[in-house]
Amino acid sequence: MKKTTIVLSITAAVLAVGAVVCYRTGVFPAAWQKALSLSAAHDEHEGHDEHDEHGAHEKHAEPGEGSGHGKEDGHGHGEAARGNLDPSEIEKATCEHNVRTVDCNECRYELGVVKVAPSVTDALIKTAEARQGDLGRTLRLTGEVQFDQTMLVDVLPAVRGRIVSVKAQLGQQVRKGDVLAVLHSGEFGEAKAAYLEALTLAEVAAQEKQRQAVITESLEKLLAASENERSPGLPGGVLGEWKSKLVGARARFRQAGTVLEREKSLVAKQASSQAELEAAEREMQTAQADYQALMEEIQLTVKLDRLKVENAAKLAEAKLNAVSQRLHLFGLDDGAIKAIPQMKENGTFAHLEVKAPRDGRITVLNVTEGRFVEETQTLYTIADTSNVWVWCDLYERDLGVLHDHMTKGATPAALVKVAAFPGGLDGRVDLVGSSVDESTRTVKVRVQVPNPEGRLRPGMFADVEIPLKEGKKVTYVPRQAVLSDEGQTFAFVHWKDDLWLRRDVRVGESRGELVEIVSGLSAGDRVVASGGFLFKSDILREKMGAGCAD
CATH class of the missing domain: 2.40.420.20 (conserved putative lor/sdh protein from methanococcus maripaludis s2 fold)
Structure with missing residues (x-):
């Protein structure tokens, strides 16, 4: 064969x-x-x-x-x-x-x-x-491959400091969250210390709020019982600083009641005078009034104390949230922040890890160990080249037909060819520039090209073919x-x-390798x-x- x-x-x-x-x-x-x-x-x-x-x-x-x-x-x-x-x-x-x-x-x-x-x-x-069918027409443009700017990120330090370790190198593929470098920053250490202080205050405020809640509950039970009993007993719950006052008022109230009952008995036996009875009654009324005033004072004071404790707890919580947010700006997540109290002081308390904000490849490296860096300095540039842009030059005379397709919401298909890969890659036109270059009389056209294998590299020159349908059938x-x-x-x-x-x-x-037969x-x-x-x-x-x- x-x-x-x-x-x-x-x-x-x-x-x-x-x-x-x-x-x-x-x-x-x-x-x-x-x-x-x-x-x-x-x-x-x-x-x-x-x-x-x-x-x-x-x-x-x-x-x-x-x-x-x-x-x-x-x-x-x-x-x-x-x-x-x-x-x-x-x-x-x-x-x-x-x-x-x-x-x-x-x-x-x-x-x-x-x-x-x-x-x-x-x-x-x-x-x-x-x-x-629709033979259409094909626009043939030239262009240049560039990074997809929505998938390009500059990595800057969140705080000034000195680089103590470089973990990632130029050209390295990184994943989101990978540590790129470590820097020592006094400001970062102060922020962590402020967090520990705020955390302590918040914990104290929370405990005080809890204690006050228990006192309030016991006093509310006491007040409720006083309405049903003329001579209420002392409740068994926690009463705080009011306990001694309540004990004294209760004792005087009970003593006055005992004296009054004795005087009534003596008067009935004509063993005591009416004046003594009246004095005992006044003492009873005074003790009762003092007890009721104390209960009212307790009720008012408890409300004020509860309000103060709640406000203090809220203030402590707000301060804790503020310092936590500051740590978030440094790149720490919730887990890392919660782990700060368990950190041991070993010289790394003020060390801040610079992490990759997204997946990609390091295309720019501007960091060395021992170097002092500012917040405005770019340490790394990370690019995800799984999708790239090809910016093409479209002559003014060809703008009309492409404009008509774009205004209808279409995203015309495009074939992008480069010298290294002449077979071409498929893409789509998604943007036509809003102005004409005065010197070249061309309009910029952007083609989105999926590039999962990374074959297209920014800076490559490209030939782009954009086939467009014209809406008429021909042989x-x-x-x-x-x-x-x-x-x-x-x-x-x-x-x-x-x-x-x-x-x-x-x-x-004619369109490429095809020709219309009239x-x-x-x-x-x-x-x-x-x-x-x-x-x-x-x-x-x-x-x-x-x-x-x-």
């Missing part, structure tokens, strides 16, 4: 070179015609081998019109091959050899018919189908399918079996797309000096 392929390839090359030589020299042997395009069919018309002996042929009727061959060349074939004849006329036409012209190896070319053996067709030519074929002779364009269309017809065509606009072909026609010069050589054999009596 391999040998057969090699032989066919060599044969095709030899035949191609021979055809070119014959075309340029004007000599085109009949044997070649038969081998390439006439199937080498030896038919019954032996009279063709005797043309040189008999001279000119007699005139015979032209296909479909009854006129004969011209007398200009001595072969009797005066007309060039004609295109676009109706197949029914071709079927009926006869040549001077009294056979159908289409069956005559020496005359069929006059009707624009070529007969090619399938084996030759398969080996030497390629065919394509005429299609109908089109490959550009190589259209041939020309003396200003007339034509193509070869498969007719039937091993027969092909020349069809004169009128071409329109007339002469219909969608679905099978045309010769490659190797058509063999067919053309046969059709123009008379022009090339190869008549029927060669």
Whole structure:
């Protein structure tokens, strides 16, 4: 199989070179015609081998019109091959050899018919189908690959300090959160110390708030009990500093009550005077009033104390949040902040880790150990090249068609080619500049290109193709399918079996490797797309000096 392929390839090359030589020299042997395009069919018309002996042929009727061959060349074939004849006329036409012209190896070319053996067709030519669709147009631009600015980040220190360690190097691939460098900063150490102080105050305020809540609960129970009992007992809950006052007031209240009851008993026995009873009653009323006043004072004071404690707790919490937010600005997360109280002082308390804010590759390195850096100084630049921008220059004359697509919300597809990877990468146009450069008269166009393998590098020059649909359907074929002779364009269309017809065509606009056919072909026609010069050589054999009596 391999040998057969090699032989066919060599044969095709030899035949191609021979055809070119014959075309340029004007000599085109009949044997070649038969081998390439006439199937080498030896038919019954032996009279063709005797043309040189008999001279000119007699005139015979032209296909479909009854006129004969011209007398200009001595072969009797005066007309060039004609295109676009109706197949029914071709079927009926006869040549001077009294056979159908289409069956005559020496005359069929006059009707624009070529007969090619399938084996030759398969080996030497390629065919394509005429299609109908939106041929559109393609904008061809030049541009430069640049970083996607939304995926590019400069790493700056959050605070001034001295670099004590460099962890990442130029060109290194890093992940979000990786430590790039470590710096020593007194300001950072002070911020951590402030956090510890605020944390302590917040904890104390929280405990005080909790203690006050317990006292308030006990006193509220006491107040509730005092409404139901004339001589309330001392509750068992925590009362704080009010405990001693309540104990004294309660004792005086109970003592006054005991004295009053004794005086009432003595008065009843006439053992005590009325004055003594009245004095005991006044003492009882005074003790009761003092007790009630103390309860009211406790109620008011407890509310004030509770309010003070709650405000103090809120203030401590706010201060803690403030210093925590400051630590967040230094790049610490919640976990790192909560771990500060457990840190041991080993000389690293004021060390701040500079971490990567995103995944990417380090493209700029501006840091060395021992160097003092400021907050405004860029230490690293990290770029994610999984997506890049290609900025192109679009001429003003081509702006209209792209603008129409963009205003409709479309993002036209684009093919980006660079010298290193000519196969190209797919992208999409997402932005057209809002101004025209005065010196170049061009508008900037941005193409977004996914670059997961990192093949495109910023700074590369690129050729960009942007195919655009125009909204109209046309018939089109490959550009190589259209041939020309003396200003007339034509193509070869498969007719039937091993027969092909020349069809004169009128071409329109071309788009890359495709060309519009205004007339002469219909969608679905099978045309010769490659190797058509063999067919053309046969059709123009008379022009090339190869008549029927060669």
